[in-house]
Amino acid sequence: MRRMIHKRATRQLEAVYEALQGDSTHPFADEIYRRVRKKLPRISLATVYRNLQRLVEDGKIRMVLLGERIARYDPEVSDHDHFVCETCGCIRDLFLERERQMDLAPLAQAGFVVTSLHLTVYGVCHMCSQQAGRPGTTISSRAIMAQSGHRAAFGQLVDADSGCFDADV
Numbered sequence: 461m462r463r464m465i466h467k468r469a470t471r472q473l474e475a476v477y478e479a480l481q482g483d484s485t486h487p488f489a490d491e492i493y494r495r496v497r498k499k500l501p502r503i504s505l506a507t508v509y510r511n512l513q514r515l516v517e518d519g520k521i522r523m524v525l526l527g528e529r530i531a532r533y534d535p536e537v538s539d540h541d542h543f544v545c546e547t548c549g550c551i552r553d554l555f556l557e558r559e560r561q562m563d564l565a566p567l568a569q570a571g572f573v574v575t576s577l578h579l580t581v582y583g584v585c586h587m588c589s590q591q592a593g594r595p596g597t598t599i600s601s602r603a604i605m606a607q608s609g610h611r612a613a614f615g616q617l618v619d620a621d622s623g624c625f626d627a628d629v
Contacts, residue, residue, distance in 0.1 A: 467514065475499050476511040480521055486532040486542075486551040526551060526580055541579040547588035554581065 479495040480487070487495075493508045512533055515521045522534040526544055532551070541554040556579070564574050584592070 470511075472496075472500060472503055472507050473511045473514065475503070476508055477515055477520060480515075480533055480535040483535060484553060486524060486526070486534050488530055488532055492533060524578075527582075541581065543581045543583065543585075545585035545588055546582050547584050547592075550585050552585075554579075 475496045476492060478499075479492050489509055489512055490505070492512065493503075493505050496503055496508055512521070512523070516523045516533075519537060522537055523531045524534050524542065525531060526542055534553070536553050538555075541556055543552045543554050544550075562577065564577075567574055
């Protein structure tokens with residue numbers, strides 16, 4: 461029988477966790493590393509990665525892959541989806557109502573084991589659409605939402621004072 465190893469909280473772990481709190485940008489590990497180095501100048505990138513992994517395993521943060529091969533980290537651990545701006549790359553959390561269930565039976569019948577399901581909506585954020593002279597909510601965004609079985613109040617998506625919308629939906 462394996463003995464449970466009690467992992468103690470360290471100042472490095474605390475600093476990594478604090479670097480993510482209140483951050484809705486879903487930073488990469490190297491950005492978190494830069495933030496933590498301001499507080500702990502001798503910390504290594506490997507230590508930051510180890511502590512990020514521990515925080516993920518402990519359920520205190522989420523690791524997300526949003527069409528990229530490099531992990532991003534999200535302090536929001538509740539069930540939610542994401543919006544990714546195709547122009548500037550900003551990422552925002554979406555809290556959408558799921559109106560219908562997706563039929564995953566064909567995957568199970570083919571031998572796949574589904575562990576989670578997340579929706580990533582791609583489009584153009586408010587700031588980028590203003591710069592391009594396009595309205596903030598496009599027909600294609602609505603169509604994506606309709607096809608996915610998700611619903612959101614689009615009027616709440618856009619915050620005119622931010623580069624990307626700030627409102628959680």
